[in-house]
Amino acid sequence: MSSVLVSGASIAGLCAAAQLADRGFTVTVVERAPALRRTGSPIDVRGEALNIAREMGILDQIYARRVVNSGREHFTTFVDHNGDPVAALPNSEASDSDEDIEIARDSLIDILHGLIADRVTFVYDESVVGVTESPDAVTVVFASGKVKPFDIVIGADGIHSSVRRAVFGPELNFRRHLGVYFSIVELPLGTSAHGESFTYNVPGLLAGITDFGSRTLGFLAFRSPEIEYDYHDLNAQKQLILDAFEGEHGWRVQELTDAVRNAPDLYFDSVSQVRMTTWSHERVVLVGDAAHAAALFSGRGTSLAMMGARALGEALVAPGAAELSSAYAAYEAAHRGHVLRAQEGVPEARDIMVPDTASALAERNLRFPLRAA
Ligand SMILES: Cc1cc2nc3c(=O)[nH]c(=O)nc-3n(C[C@H](O)[C@H](O)[C@H](O)COP(=O)(O)OP(=O)(O)OC[C@H]3O[C@@H](n4cnc5c(N)ncnc54)[C@H](O)[C@@H]3O)c2cc1C
Structure with a gap:
């Protein structure tokens, strides 16, 4: 052998x-x-x-070469339609130990x-x-x-x-599709506050921006049953994302969908x-x-x-x-x-990040209040 x-x-x-x-x-x-x-x-x-x-x-x-995230207090801060903070996910929810x-x-x-x-x-x-x-x-x-x-x-x-x-x-x-599609797109560096991460949800949708110091990334995710498409077709991927966010204008969604439209490459896949x-x-x-x-x-x-x-x-x-x-x-x-x-x-992490109903979203925000640093 x-x-x-x-x-x-x-x-x-x-x-x-x-x-x-x-x-x-x-x-x-x-x-x-x-x-x-x-x-x-x-x-x-x-x-x-x-x-x-x-x-x-x-x-x-x-x-x-690790990412030094300027010691941000939270894994992400959840914001409302206007960008005002409403809840925050503590780092402890997303990491195992300080050694990670x-x-x-x-x-x-x-x-x-x-x-x-x-x-x-x-x-x-x-x-x-x-x-x-x-x-x-x-x-x-x-x-x-x-x-x-x-x-x-x-x-x-x-x-x-x-x-x-x-x-x-x-x-x-x-492969078991977990009901969410997730995309990651490069944004111009400095598009967001240094080292900070913000996430905006409406039921079934997630839009986020995280600044990793040397790189700023945008995230768009949506709930959906399995969709048939060509995994390797960038334009097909972009269209699925744009369709899912059609009519949603809260927070910085417009900026993120524009970035998707113009991206030379992006990550898009079923969460499976x-x-x-x-x-x-x-x-x-x-x-x-x-x-x-x-x-x-x-x-x-x-x-x-x-x-x-x-x-x-x-x-x-x-x-x-x-x-x-x-x-x-x-x-x-x-x-x-x-x-x-x-x-x-x-599945629990999915429900925290992309709540599927208004009541699930409200419960998530109550579970992770802003003061829980
Ligand atoms: C471009 C990309 C971006 C990603 N971004 C993230 C992220 O932001 N966050 C995250 O949590 N995970 C991300 N992942 C997934 C993450 O890399 C994996 O979950 C994890 O690292 C395990 O990696 P893997 O090598 O098993 O699979 P993958 O990282 O998915 O790698 C599979 C590799 O196989 C190649 N490949 C596919 N089909 C064929 C074929 N027929 N013949 C030859 N090669 C083939 C792909 O191009 C790819 O290089 C990403 C994966 C890819 C490919």
């Missing part, structure tokens, strides 16, 4: 590539995008993921990529479209038409994973969890969101991706690992409990 294909060059894929390259595997990473994807808001490295970063030798870099490190997603991607760029082969603008497993190899058909055998294929290609679809079946057998009874099949195994997305409101997707990648790396070199089914069973046994705990609290 020596040649490994990793599909997806985000947190899970880069971590899996690093864990396996460190253990002597020959690793190729394919990424559908033409380059590493750099959008998104800062993400949290927390709990055991901090130890993993230390073991990987990147904790100091992560710490050095918040880092821009692109900074973490750069650090992980830098760790392995000279010993892992990266292929961009490429994607897995077919997988055939046999006792001796797993043969991969790529979108470019190339066909290549590998010993192991790792699907690290996110909640809409192609590897999962090719090997385990249709996405909707595993992925739940599977197994993450492996013969020579194919899933890591990160492809296997077990906990959903954006968990704040744990990145840490889980790092933890899963290490658990898989360890399992693949443990005694008896030549029997892949044993290695994969050990990976799942080590990691599944962490995933289930992270997935549990998400």
Whole structure:
């Protein structure tokens, strides 16, 4: 077992590539995008993921590039139609401990990529479209038409994973939409008070702006049942957001929808969890969101991706690992409990951030009064 294909060059894929390259595997990473994807808001490295970063030798870099949020008192301040504060979510509701490190997603991607760029082969603008497993190899058909055998294929290609679809079946057998779509758009730096975060809700909608010091991001989210659209079509994504906010003119919604209209790129996706009874099949195994997305409101997707990648790396070199089914069973046994705990609290976080009715919104504001710093 020596040649490994990793599909997806985000947190899970880069971590899996690093864990396996460190253990002597020959690793190729394919990424559908033409380059590493750099959008998104800062993400949290927390709990055991901090130890993993230390073991990987990147904790100091992560710490050095952390987001310093100027010590804001609250995770976010909820405002009304006019922008007047009405409630505030304490930091303690959103973090596990003071040890957590918040880092821009692109900074973490750069650090992980830098760790392995000279010993892992990266292929961009490429994607897995077919997988055939046999006792001796797993043969991969790529979108470019190339066909290549590998010993192991790792699907690290996110909640809409192609590897999962090719090997385990249709996405909707595993992905559970939690009733919210979420978008993140870059705003001009300084659009909002330094280090501050504001969130405006009307039932079923969220509009927010957070200044992260070196970057200001806008957030627009809306409640909706599952919508069918092309995940990769930026204009289709923009139209869904604009339709959801049509007629809403409170606070700074107009400014945010204008930013969406003009954005060269943005993050938009269903807030979903992925739940599977197994993450492996013969020579194919899933890591990160492809296997077990906990959903954006968990704040744990990145840490889980790092933890899963290490658990898989360890399992693949443990005694008896030549029997892949044993290695994969050990990976799942080590990691599944962490995933289930992270997935549990998400509906509550969703209801706090995007209340669906006027009474739920009023109750949320009463629960988190302004004085609770
Ligand atoms: C652009 C982007 C922005 C994000 N922003 C946020 C955010 O602001 N807040 C947050 O909490 N989470 C965000 N996430 C999700 C977060 O990165 C993950 O929840 C977590 O880090 C686990 O990562 P992952 O590597 O499993 O999946 P992901 O980060 O989703 O990465 C999957 C990777 O696979 C690639 N890919 C997809 N399909 C294929 C294919 N067929 N072939 C090859 N490659 C493929 C994608 O381009 C992507 O690079 C974002 C994800 C992306 C891709």
